Every structure is written in structure tokens, then in C-alpha cells.
Amino acid sequence: MKNKFKILLTRKLHDFVLRELEKKYDVTVHSGKIPMPKKILMKKIQDKDGLICFPYDMIDSDIIKSGKKLKCISTYSVGFDHIDVKLAKKRRIKIGYTPEVLTDATADLTVTLILDVLRRVSEGDRMIREGRWKEIFGAYDYVGTDVKGKTIGILGMGRIGMAVAKRLYPFGVKIIYHNRNRLSKTREKSPHAKLVTINTLFKSSDIISIHIPYSKETHEIVDEKLLGKMKKSAFLVNTSRGKIINESNLIKALKQRKISGAALDVFRNEPIGKKHMFTKMENVVLVPHIGSSSKETREKMAEITMMNLKLGLDRKKLLYSV
Numbered sequence: 043m044k045n046k047f048k049i050l051l052t053r054k055l056h057d058f059v060l061r062e063l064e065k066k067y068d069v070t071v072h073s074g075k076i077p078m079p080k081k082i083l084m085k086k087i088q089d090k091d092g093l094i095c096f097p098y099d100m101i102d103s104d105i106i107k108s109g110k111k112l113k114c115i116s117t118y119s120v121g122f123d124h125i126d127v128k129l130a131k132k133r134r135i136k137i138g139y140t141p142e143v144l145t146d147a148t149a150d151l152t153v154t155l156i157l158d159v160l161r162r163v164s165e166g167d168r169m170i171r172e173g174r175w176k177e178i179f180g181a182y183d184y185v186g187t188d189v190k191g192k193t194i195g196i197l198g199m200g201r202i203g204m205a206v207a208k209r210l211y212p213f214g215v216k217i218i219y220h221n222r223n224r225l226s227k228t229r230e231k232s233p234h235a236k237l238v239t240i241n242t243l244f245k246s247s248d249i250i251s252i253h254i255p256y257s258k259e260t261h262e263i264v265d266e267k268l269l270g271k272m273k274k275s276a277f278l279v280n281t282s283r284g285k286i287i288n289e290s291n292l293i294k295a296l297k298q299r300k301i302s303g304a305a306l307d308v309f310r311n312e313p314i315g316k317k318h319m320f321t322k323m324e325n326v327v328l329v330p331h332i333g334s335s336s337k338e339t340r341e342k343m344a345e346i347t348m349m350n351l352k353l354g355l356d357r358k359k360l361l362y363s364v
């Protein structure tokens with residue numbers, strides 16, 4: 043009988059996926075420290091044909107070179123900035139990822155964060171839980187900001203950026219965007235989006251939402267210079283990748299009240315602890331990288347991750363291939 047392919051999961055995925063994979067493959071699931079320590083990963087990958095990984099697993103050249111038998115890497119994420127794609131491709135290793143299925147969940151969370159930071163929802167929740175709500179607020183106390191009438195700046199008008207724009211347009215906002223390429227007129231039309239330069243985006247927006255992928259080119263692209271162009275009354279929202287923003291520059295801008303607030307799902311180094319500077323700021327909403335984290339979306343992601351791996355090992359076209 044033909045030997046079974048050996049596969050490695052750097053962390054447990056849904057049971058239905060594991061059961062399915064175990065029918066066909068010799069499956070190893072890492073159960074120790076997360077992320078899987080590099081040395082262990084380098085060792086375990088040596089005899090594996092397939093790998094299922096997560097965005098915090100650095101699948102760099104050392105890992106890929108150690109995986110002498112690797113045929114397919116399937117990541118449980120839309121982002122693939124953690125994989126050395128160039129080297130993997132050179133070695134004819136297929137790479138699968140999970141776009142589309144998480145667009146709505148991530149766009150929903152982005153809108154939630156925008157409304158939260160503008161209307162100070164989390165701040166109010168903290169206030170009540172900590173017993174700091176001492177008297178009924180007057181006309182000028184604890185006021186937030188309306189979404190209606192504001193200019194929304196979308197940095198990166200891909201699937202998620204567009205889904206955010208479409209959700210926000212009915213609030214009565216103006217949408218501007220910056221993207222590598224201009225969208226077709228038909229695509230621009232439905233959220234009435236207008237292409238602008240990145241400088242104009244930062245200068246003119248009341249709310250900036252980041253939806254570009256992370257790469258060498260986008261590393262800390264949102265820096266002191268761009269932050270410095272923002273209105274004092276503006277807010278910054280990020281559900282993409284933490285390293286797109288220069289975090290210390292953002293902390294400085296928030297501290298000095300150069301911008302009004304931020305809502306963040308992603309950070310430079312995750313997870314962040316309670317001592318992080320962001321936790322000291324009332325005008326910052328923080329969530330723990332949960333853009334795609336709804337039951338329905340995560341199950342779909344798991345299914346696609348499994349299908350991509352199976353197809354890759356069968357040398358067939360993946361559902362979603364990098």
C-alpha cells in the first residue's frame with residue numbers, strides 16, 4: 043500500500059477538519075507552546091508533505107528549507123505575509139490561503155470598532171464596571187462623534203475595504219480611498235468612492251480604516267509623517283496588520299492629542315499585555331485580533347484550509363492559491 047502523506051498542524055483546528063484529515067493522512071498536531079517554537083517546527087517539518095499554519099507562525103526560509111518533502115503549505119488566514127512565498131514557489135510548494143470567506147466578518151468588526159470609538163462604547167462600559175459613573179451626564183458630558191456627514195478614508199480598497207465602504211455608505215458619509223490601482227467606474231459607483239493620494243486620504247478623512255496587506259513595502263507605512271497630516275478630530279482604525287502602523291508614532295500622536303482616537307484589532311507584537319501603552323488611553327478601543335472570529339467564518343476558513351491542503355497534496359488546483 044502507498045505510504046500515507048505526513049502532515050503537520052502547528053495548532054489544533056476544528057474537530058471536523060481533524061477527523062477528515064486523519065482519514066487520509068498521517069497527522070501530527072502541535073500541542074505545546076504557541077506559536078510553535080522555531081526549532082521544534084524545523085525538526086518536525088523535515089519528514090512532512092503538508093503543513094497547516096497560522097498567521098503567527100513564521101514560515102521563513104529556514105522552515106521551508108527544512109521541509110525537504112513539503113508539497114503544500116495551507117494557512118488558516120487571508121494574510122500570507124508570514125510565509126516566504128518566493129522561496130516556497132521556487133521549490134514548487136503550493137500555498138493555500140482563505141480569502142473571501144472572512145470579508146464580511148472582518149468588515150463587520152471594522153464598522154463595530156468605528157462606531158465604538160466614535161460613540162465611546164467600550165469607554166462607557168469600563169466606566170460603569172469600574173464604578174466611575176457617578177452622576178447622570180449633562181449636555182456637554184461624555185459626548186461622542188456622529189458618523190453621518192463624515193469623510194471615511196479607506197486605505198486599501200480590496201475585498202474588505204470595499205465591504206467596509208459599502209456598509210458605511212448608508213450612514214450618510216463620503217467615501218475616499220487610496221489603492222495601488224483605481225477601481226473600475228462600476229465598482230467605485232456603489233459606495234460612491236473617490237480615489238485620492240495617500241496624503242489627501244490622511245489629510246481629508248475623519249475616519250481612516252486600514253485594509254492593505256502587510257509586506258516589506260507597507261511596513262510602518264503609517265508613520266509620523268502621515269499621522270501628522272491627520273485632522274485633530276480624526277480617528278484611525280486598523281483591522282489589517284499591526285506592523286503597517288509605526289506603533290510608537292501612533293502612541294505619540296494619541297498622547298499628544300494630535301488625533302482623536304484609534305480602534306485596533308492588530309498590533310506590532312501580539313498578544314499585547316495590560317501594561318501596553320494603548321491600555322492606558324481612554325480614546326483607544328482594543329480587541330484581540332478577532333477580525334475573522336465568528337463561528338460561521340472560522341468554520342468556513344477551516345474547511346478551505348483543509349481543502350487547499352488536500353488539493354495541494356493531490357497536485358490539483360487549490361481553491362485559493364497564493
Ligand code: 8YV
Binds near residue numbers: 119334
Ligand atoms: C486570522 C487573519 O486568520 O486571516 C488573517 O489574515 O489575520 C485572521 O483572520 C485569525 O487570527 C486566525 O489565525
